[in-house]
Amino acid sequence: xxxxxxxxxxxxxxxxxxxxxxxxxxxxxxxxxxxxxxxxxxxxxxxxxxxxxxxxxxxxxxxxxxxxxxxxxxxxxxxxxxxxxxxxxxxxxxxxxxxxxxxxxxxxxxxxxxxxxxxxxxxxxxxxxxxxxxxxxxxxxxxxxxxxxxxxxxxxxxxxxxxxxxxxxxxxxxxxxxxxxxxxxxxxxxxxxxxxxxxxxxxxxxxxxxxxxxxxxxxxxxxxxxxxxxxxxxxxxxxxxxxxxxxxxxxxxxxxxxxxxxxxxxxxxxxxxxxxxxxxxxxxxxxxxxxxxxxxxxxx
Amino acid sequence: xxxxxxxxxxxxxxxxxxxxxxxxxxxxxxxxxxxxxxxxxxxxxxxxxxxxxxxxxxxxxxxxxxxxxxxxxxxxxxxxxxxxxxxxxxxxxxxxxxxxxxxxxxxxxxxxxxxxxxxxxxxxxxxxxxxxxxxxxxxxxxxxxxxxxxxxxxxxxxxxxxxxxxxxxxxxxxxxxxxxxxxxxxxxxxxxxxxxxxxxxxxxxxxxxxxxxxxxxxxxxxxxxxxxxxxxxxxxxxxxxxxxxxxxxxxxxxx
Numbered sequence: 001x002x003x004x005x006x007x008x009x010x011x012x013x014x015x016x017x018x019x020x021x022x023x024x025x026x027x028x029x030x031x032x033x034x035x036x037x038x039x040x041x042x043x044x045x046x047x048x049x050x051x052x053x054x055x056x057x058x059x060x061x062x063x064x065x066x067x068x069x070x071x072x073x074x075x076x077x078x079x080x081x082x083x084x085x086x087x088x089x090x091x092x093x094x095x096x097x098x099x100x101x102x103x104x105x106x107x108x109x110x111x112x113x114x115x116x117x118x119x120x121x122x123x124x125x126x127x128x129x130x131x132x133x134x135x136x137x138x139x140x141x142x143x144x145x146x147x148x149x150x151x152x153x154x155x156x157x158x159x160x161x162x163x164x165x166x167x168x169x170x171x172x173x174x175x176x177x178x179x180x181x182x183x184x185x186x187x188x189x190x191x192x193x194x195x196x197x198x199x200x201x202x203x204x205x206x207x208x209x210x211x212x213x214x215x216x217x218x219x220x221x222x223x224x225x226x227x228x229x230x231x232x233x234x235x236x237x238x239x240x241x242x243x244x245x246x247x248x249x250x251x252x253x254x255x256x257x258x259x260x261x262x263x264x265x266x267x268x269x270x271x272x273x274x275x276x277x278x279x280x281x282x283x284x285x286x287x288x289x290x291x292x293x294x295x296x297x298x299x300x
Numbered sequence: 301x302x303x304x305x306x307x308x309x310x311x312x313x314x315x316x317x318x319x320x321x322x323x324x325x326x327x328x329x330x331x332x333x334x335x336x337x338x339x340x341x342x343x344x345x346x347x348x349x350x351x352x353x354x355x356x357x358x359x360x361x362x363x364x365x366x367x368x369x370x371x372x373x374x375x376x377x378x379x380x381x382x383x384x385x386x387x388x389x390x391x392x393x394x395x396x397x398x399x400x401x402x403x404x405x406x407x408x409x410x411x412x413x414x415x416x417x418x419x420x421x422x423x424x425x426x427x428x429x430x431x432x433x434x435x436x437x438x439x440x441x442x443x444x445x446x447x448x449x450x451x452x453x454x455x456x457x458x459x460x461x462x463x464x465x466x467x468x469x470x471x472x473x474x475x476x477x478x479x480x481x482x483x484x485x486x487x488x489x490x491x492x493x494x495x496x497x498x499x500x501x502x503x504x505x506x507x508x509x510x511x512x513x514x515x516x517x518x519x520x521x522x523x524x525x526x527x528x529x530x531x532x533x534x535x536x537x538x539x540x541x542x543x544x545x546x547x548x549x550x551x552x553x554x555x
Contacts, residue, residue, distance in 0.1 A: 053552055070406040077401060095405065098405035
């Protein structure tokens with residue numbers, strides 16, 4: 001399943017929620033759509049799920065219009081809402097029937113699926129009594145029921161507590177093996193754990209589209225991290241005036257020294273330190289920023 | 301089919317399927333009983349001085365009583381109750397996202413709308429029929445018997461008007477977000493339709509409420525008129541037009 005998003009633009013009255021957005025998701029990829037609140041993630045997701053109507057652009061799944069491929073898509077809304085008077089089993093059976101599954105299939109599949117999402121015991125309880133996490137898991141179950149090739153999830157874990165989040169993440173990791181996934185989130189560590197590729201969206205614009213390692217590489221600092229003894233601190237005031245030292249800043253329990261040419265300058269700096277009788281507790285080249293920091297740099 | 305079944309179960313769970321018929325049975329009861337006891341009521345209330353109750357005053361016939369059940373009970377209070385009971389049939393699912401959610405499945409918009417309209421229409425027909433049957437029984441018991449065939453014809457015509465009522469409420473429910481607005485517009489438009497029925501033959505031709513008038517006429521005079529057929533056709537066309545409009549509205553995702 002290859003998803004092709006072409007030049008999507010969506011306006012709400014005066015506000016443009018999504019601005020000329022294009023991307024391609026290859027089969028079996030797992031893509032995290034990341035952005036702050038109000039960036040247009042949900043709007044984009046809903047356009048892909050064919051709930052909202054985009055003024056411009058089109059979305060193709062394997063070359064076909066998305067509206068014709070609904071059987072291939074599993075959709076999990078941000079706040080899955082079900083009829084509270086239905087039981088979990090009835091909900092799945094209702095949604096399954098809408099997807100054209102036969103009674104026999106449903107009778108077989110539903111108990112297995114409920115077991116898989118950890119709702120085996122609650123199969124015959126009314127959805128109205130379910131907690132947020134249980135509803136989320138039921139939402140995943142309904143999205144999986146018709147065995148879609150492509151799953152769209154809108155903030156699957158954002159509303160859950162740490163335990164629920166862990167359960168759902170593990171579930172998604174399981175699903176990932178055989179399904180193409182697009183999920184949106186504003187919590188980076190969740191996306192980091194599930195997805196390999198990130199698309200960052202801000203004010204409706206796509207501002208970054210890269211894999212995790214590409215991102216880390218691109219945003220690597222040419223800086224050196226050092227930790228020295230208390231009595232050597234005055235050495236810092238000396239090197240501050242060296243021509244190849246851009247800036248020194250306190251970072252964690254040590255210092256971050258920004259230089260111009262990482263390798264050559266590190267060499268010189270180390271030499272200078274040894275000459276000045278400084279004892280290095282730690283010397284690390286090329287500090288990698290965490291994804292969280294990269295994300296902040298991108299969107300703020 | 302699954303949608304219709306769900307719709308029916310939902311109405312059962314909301315007890316609509318219980319209280320709606322009861323209301324209409326009571327409405328059907330009211331007219332014959334009030335008309336029967338009218339002289340007694342007037343007397344006991346004391347009335348205005350100078351009014352004399354003529355005990356020999358001609359008792360109304362059963363057909364008149366039945367016609368006024370349709371025209372004054374069902375067409376006024378009945379419509380208001382129906383509108384209020386059905387106003388959120390689509391709006392409710394629009395508001396909580398269920399409609400969009402259902403439509404992410406390979407479900408044609410038309411079958412979604414049809415399940416809504418058909419089930420609510422059937423329930424309304426059953427309610428009206430029950431109320432009408434009770435009114436028929438009491439009219440026959442307290443006044444005179446109306447020929448069964450005529451009563452049935454009148455009901456058939458009334459049900460055409462009813463179809464318009466239900467579809468109209470469904471359309472308002474699709475267009476607007478607030479139940480109050482839906483109820484207000486539906487009640488005003490439907491009652492205005494009903495009040496202007498019979499004013500002018502041209503307006504009548506396109507006014508779905510003239511089916512209700514035809515129903516009353518059949519009861520009063522006992523015969524069908526050519527114009528009645530036209531009303532049915534026009535009303536059905538209007539219903540089709542409204543369904544197409546709703547379809548377009550949902551397909552463009554303007555909800």
